[in-house]
Amino acid sequence: MASAEPAEPDQEGTEEEVSDQRPAWSRYVIFGAAALAVLLVGATLGMVLTRATDEQPTPPPAAGSVEVGFAQDMSVHHLQAVTMANWARDHSADPAVVQLAFDIGSTQLEQVGRMKGWLMLWGQPEEAIGDYMTWMPQGHGHDHAMPQTSGEASSTAPMPGMATSEEMSKLRSLSGKRLDVYFLQLMLRHHQGGTDMAQYAYDHSSNGAVRTLADSMLRSQGAEMDLMRQMLARRDAQPLPFP
Numbered sequence: 362m363a364s365a366e367p368a369e370p371d372q373e374g375t376e377e378e379v380s381d382q383r384p385a386w387s388r389y390v391i392f393g394a395a396a397l398a399v400l401l402v403g404a405t406l407g408m409v410l411t412r413a414t415d416e417q418p419t420p421p422p423a424a425g426s427v428e429v430g431f432a433q434d435m436s437v438h439h440l441q442a443v444t445m446a447n448w449a450r451d452h453s454a455d456p457a458v459v460q461l462a463f464d465i466g467s468t469q470l471e472q473v474g475r476m477k478g479w480l481m482l483w484g485q486p487e488e489a490i491g492d493y494m495t496w497m498p499q500g501h502g503h504d505h506a507m508p509q510t511s512g513e514a515s516s517t518a519p520m521p522g523m524a525t526s527e528e529m530s531k532l533r534s535l536s537g538k539r540l541d542v543y544f545l546q547l548m549l550r551h552h553q554g555g556t557d558m559a560q561y562a563y564d565h566s567s568n569g570a571v572r573t574l575a576d577s578m579l580r581s582q583g584a585e586m587d588l589m590r591q592m593l594a595r596r597d598a599q600p601l602p603f604p
Contacts, residue, residue, distance in 0.1 A: 421483040428571050430496025431562040432476040433489045435578075438520050438558065439469040439476075442551050445524065448533060449544040457592065458541045461585070465548065468581065475574060493520050497561050522554015522603070542598045549589040550601045552582045 422428035446466035453459050480487055489495070518525050524532070524547050535543055556579055563575035593600060 422485075422568065424485060424490075425496060427496050427562055427566045428568045429480070429483065429485050430489065430494075431558065431566065431571060431575070432479050433485070433487065434493050434496070434520060435555070435558055435562075436473045436476045437488065437493070438523060438551075438555055439473045441523055441529075442466075442469050442548065442555070443473070445529070445532065445544060445547060445551070449540065449548075452536065453541055453544070454537070455541050458544065461588065461592075462544070465585065472574065472578070479570070494558075497558070520554060521557055522551045524551065538596065542593065542596050545589045545593050545596075546598065546601045549586055549593070550603050552586050552589075553603045556582050556586075 443466050446462040446469070450459055450462035450466060453462065477487055528547060532540070532543055532547060559575040559578040559582070563572050563579065566572050566575070590600065
């Protein structure tokens with residue numbers, strides 16, 4: 362008798378549902394080689410969707426615009442999440458944490474490819490020249506005009522929600538339950554910072570492709586934040602403060 366196919370978890374899936382659908386070991390073996398393909402697919406998709414939404418020829422977004430700033434800064438923000446997720450995926454022994462990390466890493470890597478595809482199409486550099494977050498005026502939740510740094514080069518996080526170099530080093534030093542809890546805490550805070558950026562882009566961009574991606578981020582990361590809060594509670598842990 363044919364076995365029933367496992368049901369897909371809903372948007373507010375529990376940790377147990379995630380655990381039951383963990384990927385086979387072979388997914389991890391091929392992930393490194395597949396990452397580049399995911400990035401390229403995302404870039405291609407970004408360019409195709411941008412062209413598809415341009416029903417009438419319009420000038421490409423300029424440097425300093427919401428669209429360009431969002432694509433540049435969110436790519437940097439996402440890449441740190443991919444780094445943290447890949448570390449947890451490869452070093453955690455908890456199937457639920459491994460599955461969540463795999464999902465976050467693969468999803469955000471594809472989104473980075475899409476945003477870099479836009480920047481290529483618009484003739485803009487992959488990273489902003491100067492400070493981060495200048496496309497978001499002061500007063501939208503945080504002091505957004507943060508100094509430009511190279512990711513982990515400073516003890517100060519370059520953008521809201523991002524981990525500092527000390528926090529990244531601590532994550533890599535942990536194992537077992539302590540690793541799982543700290544990863545969940547860092548990633549939850551990281552998502553909180555990212556959703557602020559996505560919400561601003563969704564509210565202020567006139568570009569259909571940008572608004573569609575920002576809305577997708579808000580929905581998927583909102584569900585992941587709910588799940589991470591549940592997972593922390595089951596481990597008798599609390600989220601990190603988010604100013």
